[in-house]
Amino acid sequence: MTDQPFTRPSGRTPDELRPVTIDPGFVRTATGSALIACGGTRVICTASVEDRVPRWRAGSGLGWLTAEYGMLPASTGERKQRDAARGRQDGRTVEIQRLIGRSLRGVVDVAALGERTIAIDCDVLEADGGTRCASITGAYVALALACERLIADGAIERSPLLGSVAAVSCGIVGETALLDLDYPEDSRAEVDANVVMTGEGGLVEVQATAEGTPLARASLDELLELAAAGIGQLRAAQLEAIAAGAA
Numbered sequence: 001m002t003d004q005p006f007t008r009p010s011g012r013t014p015d016e017l018r019p020v021t022i023d024p025g026f027v028r029t030a031t032g033s034a035l036i037a038c039g040g041t042r043v044i045c046t047a048s049v050e051d052r053v054p055r056w057r058a059g060s061g062l063g064w065l066t067a068e069y070g071m072l073p074a075s076t077g078e079r080k081q082r083d084a085a086r087g088r089q090d091g092r093t094v095e096i097q098r099l100i101g102r103s104l105r106g107v108v109d110v111a112a113l114g115e116r117t118i119a120i121d122c123d124v125l126e127a128d129g130g131t132r133c134a135s136i137t138g139a140y141v142a143l144a145l146a147c148e149r150l151i152a153d154g155a156i157e158r159s160p161l162l163g164s165v166a167a168v169s170c171g172i173v174g175e176t177a178l179l180d181l182d183y184p185e186d187s188r189a190e191v192d193a194n195v196v197m198t199g200e201g202g203l204v205e206v207q208a209t210a211e212g213t214p215l216a217r218a219s220l221d222e223l224l225e226l227a228a229a230g231i232g233q234l235r236a237a238q239l240e241a242i243a244a245g246a247a
Contacts, residue, residue, distance in 0.1 A: 006174030009184055010039075017168070017180045017230050020237050022141055024245025031118075032146030034241060036138030039182055040128030045138035047146035049155075050117045063113025063160070065143075067101035067120040069093055069135060075127045096132045097122075099205065103136045103165050103196045104143055106204045112160035118146060129183040133167035133194055137234050140165050144238075145245045164199035166234040170223045177219065179226045191215050195227035199235045 012018070018039030027033035030046035053064045070093065073079045083089045100122060108118075120143065122135035143161070150156045169181045171189035178185060186192060193208035208215060208223070 006176035022241035032142040034141040042125040045142040047142040063110045069097040071124040109160045129186045130169045136167040167196040168230040
């Protein structure tokens with residue numbers, strides 16, 4: 001890395017997250033919900049419970065979790081056409097919602113759910129970079145609150161959660177490793193990565209792309225260390241939001 005670190009437009013230090021707030025119970029009609037804000041990115045996350053599973057899982061005694069993701073038309077400033085108007089989902093939407101589902105299923109004991117499906121919906125209100133990471137982080141809070149509700153209602157005997165999960169972006173801009181890229185940084189990054197990690201430090205998924213110059217192993221290790229520190233802070237915000245939502 002260069003001796004002259006990249007100066008972030010926001011004034012943040014390289015290892016500093018954007019301001020994070022998680023508002024639990026934002027959608028009262030959902031079983032569990034949260035509004036997460038990471039700087040200028042804001043996402044509504046809801047968890048809805050259905051007393052059924054997909055046909056391919058019926059009779060197994062096991063539950064299921066699925067996820068959907070979408071961006072509101074005005075979320076990027078220039079109006080984004082709705083998927084329904086196009087008649088299909090774009091590839092980015094499909095990839096992100098699959099990532100959200102995989103990330104959450106990695107910390108769920110589906111046997112403890114019984115034959116129920118938890119549907120996660122993540123709707124981006126405003127996008128300023130890191131929408132998939134904010135969605136995963138907020139969706140975990142919505143999921144945890146939904147599980148608390150199921151236990152309180154006597155629908156399940158124990159929590160199906162095996163741990164926690166959160167996600168954060170990181171990258172290299174101007175030869176400097178940065179945590180939690182906003183859109184201006186993301187759009188000029190030489191390396192862009194999204195890291196999904198459990199609260200215990202286990203890697204669930206790492207998506208990393210280098211533009212122009214291959215990513216050195218040492219640089220990847222540096223990015224993972226940044227991400228781990230950031231996810232530790234996100235974990236603390238999640239715990240605080242879950243405690244407030246369950247109170």
